[in-house]
Amino acid sequence: MKHQEDEKTLQIIKKCAEALADKKAEQLRILDVRGKSPITNFFVLATANSEPHMKALCNEADKVLKENSITSVGRDFTAGSGWMVIDAFDFMIHVFTAQQRDAYRLDALWKDAEEIKF
Numbered sequence: 001m002k003h004q005e006d007e008k009t010l011q012i013i014k015k016c017a018e019a020l021a022d023k024k025a026e027q028l029r030i031l032d033v034r035g036k037s038p039i040t041n042f043f044v045l046a047t048a049n050s051e052p053h054m055k056a057l058c059n060e061a062d063k064v065l066k067e068n069s070i071t072s073v074g075r076d077f078t079a080g081s082g083w084m085v086i087d088a089f090d091f092m093i094h095v096f097t098a099q100q101r102d103a104y105r106l107d108a109l110w111k112d113a114e115e116i117k118f
Contacts (some may be wrong), residue, residue, distance in 0.1 A: 005090075006034075006041070009041070009042065009090045009091060010042070010116065012064070012065070012068045012070060012088075012091075013030055013042055013044060013091050013116075013118075014030070014116075014118040015064050015068065016044055016061045016064045016065070016093060017030055017044055017046075017118045018118065019060045019061060019063070019064045020044070020046050020057050020060060020061060020093075020095075022060075023053075023056060023057050023060050024049075024053070025046035025047065025048065025057050025095070026046070026047040026048075026049070026098075027045070027046065027047040027101065028044075028045070028046045028047075029043075029044070029045045029046075029107065029115055030042060030043070030044050030045075030115065030116040030117075030118060031043040031044075031045065031110050031113040031114070031115055031116070032113055032114040032115075032116055033110055033113045036110070036112065036113060037110075039092075040087070040089070040090065040091055040092045041090050041091060042090065042091035042092075042116070043091065043092055043093075043094060043106065043110065043113070044061075044091060044092070044093040044094065045094050045096075045101070045106055045107060046093070046094070046095045046096070047095075047096055047097070047098050047101050048095055048096065048097055049097075049098070050097070051079075051080070051082065051097065054082070054084055054095050054096070054097060055077075055084070057084075057095045058075070058077075058084045058086060058093070058095055061086055061093050061095075062075075062086065065086070065088060070088050072086050072087055072088050073087040073088065073089050074086075074087045075087070081100070082096060082097035082099060082100035083095070083096050083097075083100045083104065084096075094106060
């Protein structure tokens with residue numbers, strides 16, 4: 001049962017990643033953090049070229065979630081922060097400006113996570 005839930009979640013994550021790629025997200029990665037993170041199972045990491053682009057990417061991800069009947073637990077964004085997070089419980093979508101992605105280095109923090117290709 002759990003395996004089927006993970007497969008369904010992965011299908012939705014991949015749809016989100018494809019939607020972000022279609023909107024020109026850069027450095028797009030899906031990380032499997034099951035058993036490594038106490039807060040979620042997967043991270044989607046993406047870089048935007050500006051804050052308006054970041055908002056557009058998150059709006060696109062929100063559309064995919066809505067189309068797949070996923071209610072996000074929350075969305076965190078502070079104007080000028082260069083980082084937006086959509087928490088969909090089983091996975092989190094992090095969209096950064098390049099400067100903030102370099103500063104927070106989530107890729108390095110979760111370097112032992114398996115990367116999922118899409």
